[in-house]
Amino acid sequence: MTDQASQPTAHPDTDDAVTFTLDGRPATARPGELLISAAERAGVYIPRFCYHPRMEPVGMCRMCLVEVSGPRGATLQPACFIPAEAGSEVVTNSDKVKKAQDGVLEFLLVNHPLDCPVCDKGGECPLQDQTLAYGPGESRFVEEKRHFEKPIPISDLVLLDRERCIQCARCTRFAEEIAGEAQIDFAGRGELVEVATFPTEPFSSYFSGNTVQICPVGALTATPYRFTARPWDLDQVESTCTTCALGCRVAVQSSANRLTRLLGLDSEPVNHGWLCDKGRFSFEAVNGDEVSAGPALGNGQPVTLGSGRPRGQFAGEVAETASQVGRITEPMVRDGDRHVRVSWSEALSEAASRLSAVREAHGPGSIAFIGGGRLTNEGAYAWTKLAKAVIGTDSVDAQLGDGLPAELVLSLPRATIDEACSAPVVVLLSGDVREELPVLFLRLRRAALDKKISLIELSLRSTSLTRYAEVSLTLRPGDSPAVARALVGPNASVPTHPAGGSFALEDLERARALIAGAGHGPDGTGVVVLYGRPSFAEDGAVTAAAVATLATAWPGARFLPLLRRGNVHGALDMGMAPGVLPGRSSLEHGHAWFSDHWGSAPDARGRDTTEALRSVVEGGPGATRALVLLGADPLEDFPDRVLATRALEAAEVVIAVAGHPGPALDHADVVLPVAVSHERPGTTTNIEGRVTRLGQKLVPPGLAWPDWTIASVLSDELGYDLAIGAVTDIAEEIERVAPAYRGFAPAFLDQVSGHDGLVVPLGAAPVHTVEPIDPMATPGVESVERQGAPPRVGLTEGLSRELLAALHPDDGGEGAPPLLRRTAPTAVSIPPPDHYSLRLVSTRRLYDHGAGVVASPSLAALTPPLSALANPSDLARLGIGPGDRVRVSSPRGELTLVAEGDSGVPKGVLVIEFNVSDPDQPADNAVASLIDASAVVNEVRLESL
Amino acid sequence: MAVTDAPRIVTARLDHADSHTLERYLATGGYDGLRKALGMTPAAVVAEVDAASLLGRGGAGFPAGRKWSMLKKDPVTYLVVNGDESEPATFKDHLLIERDPHQILEGVIISAYALQVTQAFIYLRGEFALGLERMEEALNDAYRHGAVGEDIFGSGFSLDIVVHPGAGAYICGEETALLESLEGKRGFPRIKPPFFPAVIGLYGQPTVVNNVETMANIPWIVTNGGAAFAALGEGRSTGTRLFALAGHVRNPGPYEVEMVKTTFRDLIYAPSLGGGVREDRELKAFVPGGVSAPWFGPKQLDLPLGQDEVGAAGSMLGSGSVVVMDETTCAVRASWRITKFFFRESCGQCTPCREGSGWLERIMYRIEHGGGREEDLDLLMDVCDNISPGVNWPPQQTTICVLGPSIPPSIAAAISMFRDEFLVHIKDGGCPFD
Amino acid sequence: MSHFTTTNATRARQLIALYPEPRSALLPLCHLAQEQDGWLRPEAMAEIAELVGVTAAEVRGTATFYDMLHTEPIGRYLVSVCTNIACILDGATELLAHAEERLGVRVGATTADGLFTLEESECLADCDHPPCVQVNHRFVRTTTAQKFDELIDELKAGGRAEEIPPHGTLVRIRRNGGLRVEPQRIERERARAASSAGERAG
Ligand SMILES: Cc1cc2nc3c(=O)[nH]c(=O)nc-3n(C[C@H](O)[C@H](O)[C@H](O)COP(=O)(O)O)c2cc1C
Ligand code: SF4
Numbered sequence A: 001m002t003d004q005a006s007q008p009t010a011h012p013d014t015d016d017a018v019t020f021t022l023d024g025r026p027a028t029a030r031p032g033e034l035l036i037s038a039a040e041r042a043g044v045y046i047p048r049f050c051y052h053p054r055m056e057p058v059g060m061c062r063m064c065l066v067e068v069s070g071p072r073g074a075t076l077q078p079a080c081f082i083p084a085e086a087g088s089e090v091v092t093n094s095d096k097v098k099k100a101q102d103g104v105l106e107f108l109l110v111n112h113p114l115d116c117p118v119c120d121k122g123g124e125c126p127l128q129d130q131t132l133a134y135g136p137g138e139s140r141f142v143e144e145k146r147h148f149e150k151p152i153p154i155s156d157l158v159l160l161d162r163e164r165c166i167q168c169a170r171c172t173r174f175a176e177e178i179a180g181e182a183q184i185d186f187a188g189r190g191e192l193v194e195v196a197t198f199p200t201e202p203f204s205s206y207f208s209g210n211t212v213q214i215c216p217v218g219a220l221t222a223t224p225y226r227f228t229a230r231p232w233d234l235d236q237v238e239s240t241c242t243t244c245a246l247g248c249r250v251a252v253q254s255s256a257n258r259l260t261r262l263l264g265l266d267s268e269p270v271n272h273g274w275l276c277d278k279g280r281f282s283f284e285a286v287n288g289d290e291v292s293a294g295p296a297l298g299n300g301q302p303v304t305l306g307s308g309r310p311r312g313q314f315a316g317e318v319a320e321t322a323s324q325v326g327r328i329t330e331p332m333v334r335d336g337d338r339h340v341r342v343s344w345s346e347a348l349s350e351a352a353s354r355l356s357a358v359r360e361a362h363g364p365g366s367i368a369f370i371g372g373g374r375l376t377n378e379g380a381y382a383w384t385k386l387a388k389a390v391i392g393t394d395s396v397d398a399q400l401g402d403g404l405p406a407e408l409v410l411s412l413p414r415a416t417i418d419e420a421c422s423a424p425v426v427v428l429l430s431g432d433v434r435e436e437l438p439v440l441f442l443r444l445r446r447a448a449l450d451k452k453i454s455l456i457e458l459s460l461r462s463t464s465l466t467r468y469a470e471v472s473l474t475l476r477p478g479d480s481p482a483v484a485r486a487l488v489g490p491n492a493s494v495p496t497h498p499a500g501g502s503f504a505l506e507d508l509e510r511a512r513a514l515i516a517g518a519g520h521g522p523d524g525t526g527v528v529v530l531y532g533r534p535s536f537a538e539d540g541a542v543t544a545a546a547v548a549t550l551a552t553a554w555p556g557a558r559f560l561p562l563l564r565r566g567n568v569h570g571a572l573d574m575g576m577a578p579g580v581l582p583g584r585s586s587l588e589h590g591h592a593w594f595s596d597h598w599g600s601a602p603d604a605r606g607r608d609t610t611e612a613l614r615s616v617v618e619g620g621p622g623a624t625r626a627l628v629l630l631g632a633d634p635l636e637d638f639p640d641r642v643l644a645t646r647a648l649e650a651a652e653v654v655i656a657v658a659g660h661p662g663p664a665l666d667h668a669d670v671v672l673p674v675a676v677s678h679e680r681p682g683t684t685t686n687i688e689g690r691v692t693r694l695g696q697k698l699v700p701p702g703l704a705w706p707d708w709t710i711a712s713v714l715s716d717e718l719g720y721d722l723a724i725g726a727v728t729d730i731a732e733e734i735e736r737v738a739p740a741y742r743g744f745a746p747a748f749l750d751q752v753s754g755h756d757g758l759v760v761p762l763g764a765a766p767v768h769t770v771e772p773i774d775p776m777a778t779p780g781v782e783s784v785e786r787q788g789a790p791p792r793v794g795l796t797e798g799l800s801r802e803l804l805a806a807l808h809p810d811d812g813g814e815g816a817p818p819l820l821r822r823t824a825p826t827a828v829s830i831p832p833p834d835h836y837s838l839r840l841v842s843t844r845r846l847y848d849h850g851a852g853v854v855a856s857p858s859l860a861a862l863t864p865p866l867s868a869l870a871n872p873s874d875l876a877r878l879g880i881g882p883g884d885r886v887r888v889s890s891p892r893g894e895l896t897l898v899a900e901g902d903s904g905v906p907k908g909v910l911v912i913e914f915n916v917s918d919p920d921q922p923a924d925n926a927v928a929s930l931i932d933a934s935a936v937v938n939e940v941r942l943e944s945l
Numbered sequence B: 001m002a003v004t005d006a007p008r009i010v011t012a013r014l015d016h017a018d019s020h021t022l023e024r025y026l027a028t029g030g031y032d033g034l035r036k037a038l039g040m041t042p043a044a045v046v047a048e049v050d051a052a053s054l055l056g057r058g059g060a061g062f063p064a065g066r067k068w069s070m071l072k073k074d075p076v077t078y079l080v081v082n083g084d085e086s087e088p089a090t091f092k093d094h095l096l097i098e099r100d101p102h103q104i105l106e107g108v109i110i111s112a113y114a115l116q117v118t119q120a121f122i123y124l125r126g127e128f129a130l131g132l133e134r135m136e137e138a139l140n141d142a143y144r145h146g147a148v149g150e151d152i153f154g155s156g157f158s159l160d161i162v163v164h165p166g167a168g169a170y171i172c173g174e175e176t177a178l179l180e181s182l183e184g185k186r187g188f189p190r191i192k193p194p195f196f197p198a199v200i201g202l203y204g205q206p207t208v209v210n211n212v213e214t215m216a217n218i219p220w221i222v223t224n225g226g227a228a229f230a231a232l233g234e235g236r237s238t239g240t241r242l243f244a245l246a247g248h249v250r251n252p253g254p255y256e257v258e259m260v261k262t263t264f265r266d267l268i269y270a271p272s273l274g275g276g277v278r279e280d281r282e283l284k285a286f287v288p289g290g291v292s293a294p295w296f297g298p299k300q301l302d303l304p305l306g307q308d309e310v311g312a313a314g315s316m317l318g319s320g321s322v323v324v325m326d327e328t329t330c331a332v333r334a335s336w337r338i339t340k341f342f343f344r345e346s347c348g349q350c351t352p353c354r355e356g357s358g359w360l361e362r363i364m365y366r367i368e369h370g371g372g373r374e375e376d377l378d379l380l381m382d383v384c385d386n387i388s389p390g391v392n393w394p395p396q397q398t399t400i401c402v403l404g405p406s407i408p409p410s411i412a413a414a415i416s417m418f419r420d421e422f423l424v425h426i427k428d429g430g431c432p433f434d
Numbered sequence C: 001m002s003h004f005t006t007t008n009a010t011r012a013r014q015l016i017a018l019y020p021e022p023r024s025a026l027l028p029l030c031h032l033a034q035e036q037d038g039w040l041r042p043e044a045m046a047e048i049a050e051l052v053g054v055t056a057a058e059v060r061g062t063a064t065f066y067d068m069l070h071t072e073p074i075g076r077y078l079v080s081v082c083t084n085i086a087c088i089l090d091g092a093t094e095l096l097a098h099a100e101e102r103l104g105v106r107v108g109a110t111t112a113d114g115l116f117t118l119e120e121s122e123c124l125a126d127c128d129h130p131p132c133v134q135v136n137h138r139f140v141r142t143t144t145a146q147k148f149d150e151l152i153d154e155l156k157a158g159g160r161a162e163e164i165p166p167h168g169t170l171v172r173i174r175r176n177g178g179l180r181v182e183p184q185r186i187e188r189e190r191a192r193a194a195s196s197a198g199e200r201a202g
């Protein structure tokens, strides 16, 4: 990516600004800045098609020609390719320029089918718009136009109409330059140049939707949106995608209370306008047609989502699954082994009386709250308060056994995403970023390719970033603490080979050398550590121990947690973990403050999900007896199926707050329908601590309520007034009592910029000055706005004085608890490898069997089939051929699967992906039946059948 | 009819049937220039070439010495030789490649030494199957002879040469498209700036790109001195040049003649050269320098074959091809066919060239085949103007490379010289020459 | 499994080794695949993609830019008739019409017996022998309809094998060995050039 493109935060009026003449008036540009963008900031819009501010210019369409003075007089030059030169004279409005623009538009229309009435782009088409603004009146072209078969599907999600293509190379550049997967490329020559896939390889990129978003004509269309609406029917709101925890900014568009489309908004610190296809298209799950949940749940049949889905076919054919999936829209209570529909007041009083009964009989600690990553910050806060103050239990856990200890995450010095993409050395210890936080992958890939960062990867199998890493160390489960010690060790040589790691010692040496060269001494300054949970079959304590080792050795390093799920970071910030309280305070130090504000706070540290489920099963005095599921389904999302099933069976009370059906609802005594993404306003906090707005675009279906409303009314039932009349009440309370959010008023988000949000604690990260982004970058956003939908939150250049003052709050919070400080993690002892077994690794896939994918017809078929992946040498040793059926067994259970060799898997390791099912088996989460969540590592045996 | 007695420089050896072999090459003074050059400093070799005022023979006519001195200093630089010769009616490089490959190699080795380049690539048009074989054979022999490879002739200078086959695309003759093609990509010309590969070229490194014939002149220049070369010709156009004469002449063929001292009339009519228009018909028009060049008529016959002289008269010597059209030629059909060529060969990047070439071709086809309308003539000129504003020579452009502005000249020339002929086509609903 | 034969797989590796970057070998490898299969089969393109480190779509995209690379099957003999300016001044239009009639196919098509594909080509740079014809990119310098017919008859009878080998321009090209200059030596010379450049600059 050019420097010009990635520096929109610098100010033009620095000393080295370039002064030139634009249409007779003086103008300034940053050194090296392209004319097209310098002119744009000066208020002169130069028409364009191929130029996109986030990609390298190619100068192909020739729409941006302007006159530039040079040694041979004024000549026509492409403004998208020529940097502004000091002293040059640029004319954008001469007759010569106008004739050239006229000419280019006429040429573009020569072979264009002009089928606007049946084109999705009609009404928001730059070609249409610019023809009106700059183009010739009528066509002088009387010849036969060129014809192609149209449209042709190039993937499950994208259709290509080659007649409409204007050869701007935006899509092919995106695929090659941004996504790094040139599955589409130009083919042919001259007039026959067309975008094409290889015949046997569809455009299966996780990022394909971006090409549709940036196509300036209707050549690329997305199947989920095709023919669903016209821009003038659409309404939109600015929001944040919470499919993963990266926080990409989006425009959410709807028509008649149905979501029609999500488009990426350009946020400089986060997503640069891009989205992954899961984030873009899983809105279909929100639209999920209402099923009357009574019969589906009442006959004791688990709702087996997605069974019988056709695979690998184009999405149009699977529409019938939408109705099978649907949404939870009415409150229900159990009646024997049936669920019956009831009113909200009946459901809530039933829930309250059951919870009160358990609490009275067994104490507040007998109630546990599981989930919360799908809530808004406000919802998370309300539920935390309900749990920790009203009920008095600290057993609240938004991470379903797939996360990392909250105290560690919240206490490490935080890096921003920008820092992670510009630090001299980036150490990555996590799963596959492309599968988990896809748009972060895009940014890291570019940063590594552009040599902005040196990437050192520590992973349990090779990942999509491996080829961009300078050093990639493949570890086995349990190895990371030892490797971390070796990385930071004082001696140049590594004393002993870390257990089992399958990498060369030179690689470790190279990594150490890179780190030593990162910059400013041995304290880790210049190093950013990205860390996440690399496998569901390895205890989070392992990664925590490795990360703690790095943090201790490198006080100057910064850390970015790669938590994956929705608003999980916001939930942790709101106190949804044992041992913490809202605003990143510890239970220990925050107890007094929160008791003051809330009237009460838990007296003892609570249980996390694994502990709570185990406690339910083990029973005894003080055990967990009631489970409140907050938009979470342990039977699908928790790594240990056996434990989850036993716990749900054994629990005395199960209350489920749910938007989508799932197997756990079978066990629920009370089901409370909740509004999901795009159905409620609020805020969310991403992995870097950036708070952005969630927009409400839809009225929740049926009787579903926003998350915080349910908490508030349930609290009333329990006899406590949460004092919430509106989301803003919660936001104000958070600002008042949650230390990391001190001084943060959501109203700031309107003031700074709707796009970028603010990182908490305020002052911890630079605030970007937002510049208006080229509306042509995402044609579908501006057009909807122009055609009458309420404008996006205003873009204000510069910051108000009040805001600036607030960003550096003088600590007005007398007596507020300090932010969490890092404490030594509990040591973890790694069992030695068992030579008869393989160590199980279970990683994430983007398309899994979670509700967002399964309930989105366009995505459901994309979930890959499940297999067991092992190093080819292990397969050979065990006498197993690729494609053979094998039995995988653990002390927990066994599975029959197809084995495949994969040289990216280290020896001694077996990979079975999480939440991806075998097509021949019921669509449940197969690997979860093998995993013991309480084990540090999981060993499995593999035998041929 | 004065045809000068200037020595033949690049075709000296071609009277021998085995001119392509190492034996013949060595027997006729081959690789002497290289030995001499290796005894000079690289800078001294550059100075000789500069003194020769050798203008590039690929089409643009840029002085080779100047180009060389623009090569940006960098540890990694390349020399790339352009043997893609695809400009219609140009067949001089074809001759040199098939008939005297060693002369080209010697030029390349000397140039590489002068530029201190250790890797050179010779990009040959893919359709030259025999030429590719001959060149590769010659290269194998040259390696064996010690003229290329490690420690050439014991001088300490080392060079590797790779012969690279093209695959059929005219645009790959444009030097930046050639570099893309050599990098294994489609031949999309690179957008300027940078204007010269000498700054950013092959694999992003500074690169000199020179034509095959340009290279073929180097051994003679080094052997005989730049001054001897500059003594031939006149002004900036020094030495001899190989012209490809085609069309309605008695003796079509490649002719090496002294620049400036020879005129178009000499080339077309001298008995030892073209021998006059076939069957003594009237000359109607001729293409003076490849089909990108505006046409000339009988009035320009006495123009000297000099770059600046032809430039001042509104056209160019370009690729060194001269196509003679006699009175039986249909100007509409000739310019339609040239337009069709550019339409088929446009790389497709720039809107005006990609769409404009097809539009122009369709109109021209329609006129030639009887479907013309009177307003088509203005339309043609206006479409041309949108590709090359002003439709003048030298051209202005709305495109990345000069293929775009190469489309209008034949149309504009045909319309301005033979407007009546167009009108007859339109009025009669067909071609009067059929 | 390699789609290239063992010999060709070796040649492919040698070709790649000639270039500073593997992708540069893309066109030569396409020629090689055509020499082996007669046209550029998808399997070959997929293998070339792997060999030079790009996607199959990029190989296909690049190959389809070039006229000599055929992603659909063509005849054993590719007959190219030039109709560009010099050749139409000397009967190329008529020769092409004759060729269509003689072969019984239109331009671009292949005869039913799979022997001939007829192509209207752009200038082949042999304009002093118009109209210019190539078969499998070997000049045959045919000018008249009669000579054209003789050529076709001869080819049908299996003649001219020596003169006209199968399609693929590398058929008879064997480079004796790869690059000869040791990479270290190149490095050294480059370093020397760089330092002397530095001195000159300084
Ligand atoms: C469309 C186009 C086609 C060209 N074709 C050729 C060619 O076939 N051979 C050639 O040597 N130069 C060709 N050129 C010129 C080259 O770009 C370049 O100027 C030349 O190779 C430089 O070599 P020289 O300086 O020795 O002439 C072409 C230029 C254009 C714009
Ligand atoms: S002018 Fe034509 S040939 Fe040249 S780059 Fe543009 S489209 Fe390609």
Ligand code: FES
Pocket: A047, A048, A049, A050, A051, A058, A059, A060, A061, A062, A063, A064, A065, A078, A079, A080, A081
């Ligand atoms: S050429 Fe500049 S925007 Fe397309």
